[in-house]
Amino acid sequence: MSKIIEIKDYSWKYINTRNPAIHDINLEIEEGSFIGVIGPNGAGKTTLAYSINGLIPGQYNGVKKGTVNVFGKEVEAYDTGSLQKLVGVVFSDPEAQFTAMTVEDELVFGLENIGLNLAEIQKRLDWVVELTELEPLLEKPPYEISGGQKQRVALAAVLAMMPKILILDEPTSMLDPVSRSRIFKVLARLKEEQNNTVIVIEHSLENLVPLADRMVLISEGTVALDDNTRDFFQKGDLLLDAGIYPPGVIRFFHELHRKGEYSGDYPLTVKGGAKQLRVMKGVRDKDQ
Amino acid sequence: MAENELYIEVRDVDFVYPDGTQALTEINLEIRKGEMIALIGQNGSGKTTLSKNLNGLYKPTRGEIIVDGLNSKKGSITQMVRRVGYVFQNPDHQLFNNNCWDEIAYGPRNIQLPEEEVKERVEEAIRVVGLPDSYRQEHPFFLSKGLRQRVAIASILALRPQVIIVDEPTTGQDARQSLEIMDFLKRLNEELDHTVIIITHDMPIVGQYARRVIAMGQGRVMADGPTAEVFTQADVLEQTFLKPPQITQLAQAAGDVGFKAGILTVEEMVQAYENLN
Numbered sequence: 001m002s003k004i005i006e007i008k009d010y011s012w013k014y015i016n017t018r019n020p021a022i023h024d025i026n027l028e029i030e031e032g033s034f035i036g037v038i039g040p041n042g043a044g045k046t047t048l049a050y051s052i053n054g055l056i057p058g059q060y061n062g063v064k065k066g067t068v069n070v071f072g073k074e075v076e077a078y079d080t081g082s083l084q085k086l087v088g089v090v091f092s093d094p095e096a097q098f099t100a101m102t103v104e105d106e107l108v109f110g111l112e113n114i115g116l117n118l119a120e121i122q123k124r125l126d127w128v129v130e131l132t133e134l135e136p137l138l139e140k141p142p143y144e145i146s147g148g149q150k151q152r153v154a155l156a157a158v159l160a161m162m163p164k165i166l167i168l169d170e171p172t173s174m175l176d177p178v179s180r181s182r183i184f185k186v187l188a189r190l191k192e193e194q195n196n197t198v199i200v201i202e203h204s205l206e207n208l209v210p211l212a213d214r215m216v217l218i219s220e221g222t223v224a225l226d227d228n229t230r231d232f233f234q235k236g237d238l239l240l241d242a243g244i245y246p247p248g249v250i251r252f253f254h255e256l257h258r259k260g261e262y263s264g265d266y267p268l269t270v271k272g273g274a275k276q277l278r279v280m281k282g283v284r285d286k287d288q
Numbered sequence: 289m290a291e292n293e294l295y296i297e298v299r300d301v302d303f304v305y306p307d308g309t310q311a312l313t314e315i316n317l318e319i320r321k322g323e324m325i326a327l328i329g330q331n332g333s334g335k336t337t338l339s340k341n342l343n344g345l346y347k348p349t350r351g352e353i354i355v356d357g358l359n360s361k362k363g364s365i366t367q368m369v370r371r372v373g374y375v376f377q378n379p380d381h382q383l384f385n386n387n388c389w390d391e392i393a394y395g396p397r398n399i400q401l402p403e404e405e406v407k408e409r410v411e412e413a414i415r416v417v418g419l420p421d422s423y424r425q426e427h428p429f430f431l432s433k434g435l436r437q438r439v440a441i442a443s444i445l446a447l448r449p450q451v452i453i454v455d456e457p458t459t460g461q462d463a464r465q466s467l468e469i470m471d472f473l474k475r476l477n478e479e480l481d482h483t484v485i486i487i488t489h490d491m492p493i494v495g496q497y498a499r500r501v502i503a504m505g506q507g508r509v510m511a512d513g514p515t516a517e518v519f520t521q522a523d524v525l526e527q528t529f530l531k532p533p534q535i536t537q538l539a540q541a542a543g544d545v546g547f548k549a550g551i552l553t554v555e556e557m558v559q560a561y562e563n564l565n
Contacts, residue, residue, distance in 0.1 A: 040462045041432075092460075146331065173460050176331045176489050178529045203462055206534055243464035248492060248535030251554045256561065270534060274541035281545045281564065 004165065004197050005029040005052060010066035012047060012056055021047040022221045025066070029199070031164075034191050036212035036229070037201045040243045044221040045201045049167045052199075053087040054078060070165070085114065088163030092170040094154030095143070103145070103153050104138040110161050128156040132186050148179020155186060166190075167199045172207070180207060187211060206247045209233070209268050217242060233266055249273040293321045295450060295483060296342060296372070300351035303337055303507075311337040313507045315351070321450065324477045325485045326494040326515070329504035330529050335487045336377075338504070339453045342485075344368030356450065366399045373444035377455040377487075379436040383428040388419060388439050391428055395447045406446075413442040416480070417472065434465045438472075445476075451483040452476065458490050466490070470497050495519070495533040495552035503528050516550030 007027040013020035022044035050056040054075040100106040111121045132152045172180040184207040202208045215232040217225040219242040236254035256262035267273040296319040303312035327335050340346045344360045353360040355371045376382040385391040396406040417438040458466035477484040501518040503511040505528040511518045519532035539551035
């Protein structure tokens with residue numbers, strides 16, 4: 001697989017702050033991978049996202065060191081707007097991006113704006129509406145629907161543009177558990193059916209862990225840990241020190257490991273954990 | 289800690305909004321001094337409407353709420369806010385003064401306490417929430433969300449209500465910030481004997497901190513009992529679209545290995561594992 005994003009010795013300092021928001025970042029992301037980015041609030045996760053879609057340095061004043069290449073080209077080298085077609089971003093507060101009077105118009109607006117023909121617009125609309133289950137809401141004004149529905153509209157509007165890279169910045173932090181799992185259901189299908197590169201910044205790890213191929217921990221402005229998801233969570237102490245609390249199953253096996261009662265990989269899901277416990281206690285698996 | 293004296297009685301309460309939306313139906317609850325309760329349920333299930341009825345901001349359409357012997361329909365706002373304080377989900381909806389000190393003093397001044405006592409209460413509230421001295425004269429909007437939330441809680445504490453309801457204290461917070469806020473609320477409960485009610489979607493937090501869970505769905509109380517008990521009622525959880533904490537799910541999925549279904553924290557699970565040996 002080819003490297004779709006290459007970040008090298010990269011630092012960014014906003015003009016009005018003393019210390020860089022992020023520094024000495026080295027990160028390579030392969031096409032088609034699903035990456036989870038985690039870290040405490042204020043660690044620099046959003047700044048990193050802005051650096052990949054060109055909002056930084058485009059829309060902010062500051063000092064840059066190092067390089068951020070997307071598709072082999074440095075972000076500054078793209079014409080205004082052309083990088084945004086390749087990199088779509090969904091934020092935790094979707095209202096900021098709504099402009100239209102109905103959900104359908106909201107989804108179509110961006111497509112008309114890039115001059116697609118009607119047939120192509122219809123094709124993409126049908127695809128995202130089905131994927132995000134928005135059919136019943138198409139005629140509604142975006143400001144009259146619930147927070148979880150708004151977030152699905154925001155995600156659909158970005159997906160309709162078919163960006164090669166999709167970045168979601170805490171897409172579910174303001175949502176209740178049902179709305180949250182619906183967003184992750186869309187992401188799971190996207191991973192299954194498309195070849196987008198997806199980067200999800202999240203605090204809620206329970207939904208993210210089963211989907212992510214790889215996890216990156218950002219702490220105090222730099223990459224503190226970067227590994228495939230299974231190996232990433234083997235570093236339990238490092239994560240806890242950085243203020244990251246892995247989901248219950250991982251924390252349980254990590255505790256057993258610390259007490260010398262378990263060696264081996266930590267299971268990542270409830271099902272995997274229960275299976276492992278049966279093996280350890282010699283109970284025959286009811287699923288077999 | 290005393291978890292005995294009845295403090296709030298909710299009797300057959302319905303609440304209908306002026307537009308005709310029925311938000312609460314036949315609510316019956318008893319809340320005692322010193323309890324630590326999680327109020328859970330999907331958005332729109334009636335959690336916030338119930339909370340605003342408990343502190344007298346809304347009055348029941350039918351039925352009654354008796355708080356420390358006072359019927360909420362008869363109590364003045366001044367009487368009610370001294371009994372039950374409600375901290376908004378978004379502290380920005382509550383904070384409006386130009387500096388933190390005045391923000392916290394607003395409530396006590398509003399119920400016309402003498403300035404001497406206002407000062408005493410504000411200082412106490414600042415100490416309890418651990419607001420650094422340098423922030424006293426700062427504008428609340430220049431604080432982090434975690435600190436703004438503390439100011440919001442302090443402004444309620446200064447009214448010295450027995451019951452403190454905190455709406456989604458951990459939303460948008462990272463793991464460490466969430467535990468800090470919850471440890472703080474636990475201290476209010478255990479050391480200062482406040483009844484604390486948290487409204488939350490964060491089930492691991494519920495498992496770790498709440499001793500009692502009230503689960504709501506479609507404006508009704510669907511389950512009410514000790515946390516471990518509510519998290520083992522599969523039918524209620526399904527009806528309310530709630531899931532127990534992941535560690536509880538693990539214990540339940542590995543029931544055939546010998547774990548009991550009501551395990552709530554990683555520590556309990558480790559303990560249970562060791563007891564199997």
